[in-house]
Amino acid sequence: MRELVCIVCPRGCHMKADEELNVTGNACPRGAQYARAELTHPTRVVTSTVRITGAPYTRLPVKTSAPVPKEFIESVMAELCKVTAAAPVHVGDVIIKNILSTGADVVATRELVAK
Amino acid sequence: MYELIVIGGGPAGLAAACAAWDSGLRSILIVERDRELGGILNQCIHNGFGLTYFKEELTGPEYAHRFVELLSKTGVEVRTDTMVLEVTPDRKVHMTGPETGYVVEEAKSIILAMGCRERTRGAIAIPGSRPAGIFTAGAAQRYVNVEGYMPGKRVVILGSGDIGLIMARRMTLEGAKVLACVEVMPYSGGLTRNIVQCLEDYDIPLYLSHTVTDIKGRDRVEQVVVSRVDERRRPIPGTEMVFDCDTLLLSVGLIPENELTSGAGILLDPRTKGAVVYENMETSVPGVFACGNVAHVHDLVDFVTQESQRAGAAAAKYVLNGPAGGETIDVINGSGVSYTVPQRIRPENVEKTAGIFFRVNRIFGKSRIVVSNREGEVAGFNRERLAPGEMERIALPAKLLENVKGELTVAIQEVE
Numbered sequence: 452m453r454e455l456v457c458i459v460c461p462r463g464c465h466m467k468a469d470e471e472l473n474v475t476g477n478a479c480p481r482g483a484q485y486a487r488a489e490l491t492h493p494t495r496v497v498t499s500t501v502r503i504t505g506a507p508y509t510r511l512p513v514k515t516s517a518p519v520p521k522e523f524i525e526s527v528m529a530e531l532c533k534v535t536a537a538a539p540v541h542v543g544d545v546i547i548k549n550i551l552s553t554g555a556d557v558v559a560t561r562e563l564v565a566k
Numbered sequence: 567m568y569e570l571i572v573i574g575g576g577p578a579g580l581a582a583a584c585a586a587w588d589s590g591l592r593s594i595l596i597v598e599r600d601r602e603l604g605g606i607l608n609q610c611i612h613n614g615f616g617l618t619y620f621k622e623e624l625t626g627p628e629y630a631h632r633f634v635e636l637l638s639k640t641g642v643e644v645r646t647d648t649m650v651l652e653v654t655p656d657r658k659v660h661m662t663g664p665e666t667g668y669v670v671e672e673a674k675s676i677i678l679a680m681g682c683r684e685r686t687r688g689a690i691a692i693p694g695s696r697p698a699g700i701f702t703a704g705a706a707q708r709y710v711n712v713e714g715y716m717p718g719k720r721v722v723i724l725g726s727g728d729i730g731l732i733m734a735r736r737m738t739l740e741g742a743k744v745l746a747c748v749e750v751m752p753y754s755g756g757l758t759r760n761i762v763q764c765l766e767d768y769d770i771p772l773y774l775s776h777t778v779t780d781i782k783g784r785d786r787v788e789q790v791v792v793s794r795v796d797e798r799r800r801p802i803p804g805t806e807m808v809f810d811c812d813t814l815l816l817s818v819g820l821i822p823e824n825e826l827t828s829g830a831g832i833l834l835d836p837r838t839k840g841a842v843v844y845e846n847m848e849t850s851v852p853g854v855f856a857c858g859n860v861a862h863v864h865d866l867v868d869f870v871t872q873e874s875q876r877a878g879a880a881a882a883k884y885v886l887n888g889p890a891g892g893e894t895i896d897v898i899n900g901s902g903v904s905y906t907v908p909q910r911i912r913p914e915n916v917e918k919t920a921g922i923f924f925r926v927n928r929i930f931g932k933s934r935i936v937v938s939n940r941e942g943e944v945a946g947f948n949r950e951r952l953a954p955g956e957m958e959r960i961a962l963p964a965k966l967l968e969n970v971k972g973e974l975t976v977a978i979q980e981v982e
Contacts, residue, residue: 456761458762460614460618460759514611
């Protein structure tokens with residue numbers, strides 16, 4: 452029996468999962484899905500920034516368009532260090548396509564106009 | 567003269583202005599002191615915003631962008647880079663900006679949406695020297711996420727508020743070593759999910775019932791001393807731990823920014839440190855409303871949005887239909903409750919339900935939230951768990967309020 456706290460939403464359900472991955476204590480199906488993924492192959496959406504030129508600020512916030520395996524987080528961060536975006540950028544613009552073959556893109560999460 | 571002036575262009579101001587427009591006002595001005603709209607959301611690049619309101623998981627800038635887009639479809643006027651200096655009870659707003667200079671604008675209604683600011687080192691009086699390397703978590707967040715500077719390499723975080731937890735993860739991802747998160751209370755001030763995904767994911771220890779008792783270093787932080795505290799929050803001698811670090815981040819609470827509010831002669835609540843508000847977020851001065859973190863500090867922007875939409879709609883109703891009236895019920899904090907918003911309810915003004923936000927003053931297991939008047943219980947709500955770091959919300963049906971006179975008490979009864 453494993454106890455875990457759901458991170459899908461701010462409600463933070465306290466859940467229990469047994470060896471057969473039967474989940475209790477979750478308020479919604481997404482909780483059970485999270486618990487099973489967390490116990491078999493945990494994933495996270497990575498949010499960070501990349502360099503940007505020509506904008507009023509020097510950092511452009513980005514995220515992975517889908518959760519990536521937890522063990523990929525460090526290498527995703529390393530990839531983000533290698534790119535420099537240029538203003539203007541719009542929310543949803545793809546900055547890195549299919550990062551590290553995870554199937555997730557790195558997309559911009561903020562509008563940054565050219566200075 | 568404007569029908570409505572909204573002070574602050576963060577999530578509260580944006581939602582309020584959009585709602586006022588949708589409710590029929592056509593001359594609305596938002597005054598924002600930053601260079602762009604969106605407020606503090608622009609530096610909150612992590613995700614988890616919007617799950618309640620949009621039913622999807624957005625980052626802070628994305629959440630702000632949704633409302634900036636909505637606003638651009640209205641005729642709401644925006645003045646950025648403009649600072650409000652004073653609000654008067656007769657609804658004159660003094661402001662100064664690079665294009666307008668010093669001007670006074672009049673409004674039929676005002677919405678206060680200035681948000682909150684971080685408590686600083688001074689406010690919690692930590693002993694020790696005054697070297698560089700001590701930041702509030704929000705300042706560090708802006709350096710890292712917007713300006714592109716790393717505040718330090720080896721970090722101790724004092725306080726377990728959500729921004730501190732988020733910054734623990736953020737600094738780790740950017741290559742810093744976060745040695746500890748230290749919380750004086752026996753429970754975390756942040757959301758449980760943030761303890762899990764920001765500390766546990768990265769093996770960052772959380773020391774509950776501990777505090778910083780010394781800061782060493784002359785030009786730059788060199789060491790931070792952490793001690794255990796007793797149940798009265800006094801450091802226990804002999805429990806000192808020394809961390810070699812160059813940075814101390816403070817995440818020790820947020821204070822609603824109410825200089826303009828008190829300057830306008832509006833009644834403040836010492837518990838929320840925001841204005842005392844009615845069910846429609848109206849303050850003690852008719853036609854002046856307050857919403858979002860300036861009214862009380864929220865955990866979730868989704869609730870800021872909902873509360874601010876109510877304020878926006880109420881401001882429109884005030885301008886178009888005249889002042890709200892009726893008898894007033896005072897909402898009293900019973901045992902276990904540290905504050906409620908609203909503090910006053912006028913049943914005549916409640917359409918379907920009156921929502922009451924509140925916080926509890928300690929962790930409760932399985933509990934019943936009991937709403938009562940002098941005759942006894944009028945409503946009850948069951949919860950599995952209640953924590954001070956997680957704001958609670960109950961909804962009282964209008965029908966139920968009709969028969970209540972004078973006051974209502976909200977209290978917590980632990981079942982187990």
